[in-house]
Amino acid sequence: MTKLLEWVSVLSAFVAVWYSLVAGYVKHPMIEKNMTLVIVSPLIFVILFGLYAVSVILYRVFTFNNCEDAAKELQEEIKEARRDLQEKGLRW
Amino acid sequence: MAATALDSEITKSDKYSILLPTYNERENLPIIIWLIVKCLDTSGYDYEVIIIDDGSPDGTQDIAKQLQKIYGSNKIILRPREKKLGLGTAYIHGMKHATGNFIIIMDADLSHHPKFIPKFIELQREHDLDVVSGTRYKDDGGVHGWDFKRKLISRTANFITQMLLRPGASDLTGSFRLYKKDVLQKLIDSCVSKGYVFQMEMIIRARQLDYTIGEVPITFVDRVYGESKLGGSEIIQFAKALLYLFATT
Ligand SMILES: Nc1nc2c(ncn2[C@@H]2O[C@H](COP(=O)(O)OP(=O)(O)OP(=O)(O)O)[C@@H](O)[C@H]2O)c(=O)[nH]1
Numbered sequence: 001m002t003k004l005l006e007w008v009s010v011l012s013a014f015v016a017v018w019y020s021l022v023a024g025y026v027k028h029p030m031i032e033k034n035m036t037l038v039i040v041s042p043l044i045f046v047i048l049f050g051l052y053a054v055s056v057i058l059y060r061v062f063t064f065n066n067c068e069d070a071a072k073e074l075q076e077e078i079k080e081a082r083r084d085l086q087e088k089g090l091r092w
Numbered sequence: 093m094a095a096t097a098l099d100s101e102i103t104k105s106d107k108y109s110i111l112l113p114t115y116n117e118r119e120n121l122p123i124i125i126w127l128i129v130k131c132l133d134t135s136g137y138d139y140e141v142i143i144i145d146d147g148s149p150d151g152t153q154d155i156a157k158q159l160q161k162i163y164g165s166n167k168i169i170l171r172p173r174e175k176k177l178g179l180g181t182a183y184i185h186g187m188k189h190a191t192g193n194f195i196i197i198m199d200a201d202l203s204h205h206p207k208f209i210p211k212f213i214e215l216q217r218e219h220d221l222d223v224v225s226g227t228r229y230k231d232d233g234g235v236h237g238w239d240f241k242r243k244l245i246s247r248t249a250n251f252i253t254q255m256l257l258r259p260g261a262s263d264l265t266g267s268f269r270l271y272k273k274d275v276l277q278k279l280i281d282s283c284v285s286k287g288y289v290f291q292m293e294m295i296i297r298a299r300q301l302d303y304t305i306g307e308v309p310i311t312f313v314d315r316v317y318g319e320s321k322l323g324g325s326e327i328i329q330f331a332k333a334l335l336y337l338f339a340t341t
């Protein structure tokens with residue numbers, strides 16, 4: 001099964017449950033009392049997920065390792081390589 | 093006892109072919125070769141470096157010839173092509189001439205440091221992995237020389253990709269990897285995309301074909317010399333490839 005089909009099947013399962021609640025196929029006093037909440041729940045879900053995504057991404061941007069040491073080490077190695085290669089007779 | 097003797101027999105005959113595609117890397121090529129020799133000679137692994145230069149106008153080819161004289165034609169192998177034909181086909185071209193049973197792919201622009209190669213090899217041997225991929229996104233991995241915008245784009249792209257494709261590897265667009273040779277051949281045969289997104293497709297196909305993938309955190313130092321070829325069109329290419337793989341794998 002492709003990833004697209006996986007997403008479609010999971011999403012349709014959610015939509016089916018949601019629709020059966022909204023359309024009144026499943027009856028329960030709890031559902032009727034909270035009908036507006038049931039109706040907007042997909043929207044709430046999307047907003048919460050968006051907030052989650054934004055915070056995870058920003059957290060990872062700010063904690064992205066800057067590798068200062070690796071860059072410094074490389075600069076030293078470049079100098080050493082140039083010296084050594086010059087001795088070995090490389091012309092560049 | 094017998095098993096360990098056999099194991100060492102096998103590992104002793106392991107050979108690593110490093111594919112180094114170059115286009116206008118005259119400044120970087122001597123240094124990357126020097127670093128490879130430094131990092132691998134001490135480790136004692138058997139290796140060769142295959143330089144695939146696409147007729148660089150800056151004379152990379154001439155430098156490559158000089159390096160071959162210095163380090164020997166059994167270590168440094170030149171497989172140039174007439175003109176710039178792209179990265180994907182450069183790997184295929186280089187692999188045809190590889191004599192090792194393992195292939196290591198890396199950039200020649202000094203953003204991939206050869207000091208990580210022994211770590212790739214150790215991890216591969218420990219678990220008999222089919223693919224070992226360097227990752228900038230995990231543990232001690234990281235990047236140097238990226239501003240906020242580039243970090244944001246890269247983290248966002250990575251988040252979306254992980255969510256949609258669940259690839260089992262954290263760095264999809266990185267190109268510092270070790271493959272078993274026959275595995276790489278099969279992956280290349282099953283890949284349809286060319287250019288920059290080729291790396292992403294390779295790792296997705298690896299997951300699809302049930303190959304085992306390991307990861308080594310790497311530090312990525314953005315190119316010091318030469319011009320960066322990454323532009324806005326890469327983002328569009330990336331999005332297209334992502335949707336294609338999402339719908340087909
Ligand atoms: N043979 C060959 N090598 C190439 C070609 N394009 C790029 N390369 C090499 O492939 C490696 C990666 O290319 P880069 O230009 O560094 O691409 P990148 O890492 O995605 O982006 P930047 O480092 O930001 O420029 C380098 O060693 C280049 O010299 C090509 O068409 N043919």
Ligand SMILES: [Mg+2]
Binds near residue numbers: 199201203315
């Ligand atoms: Mg690069």
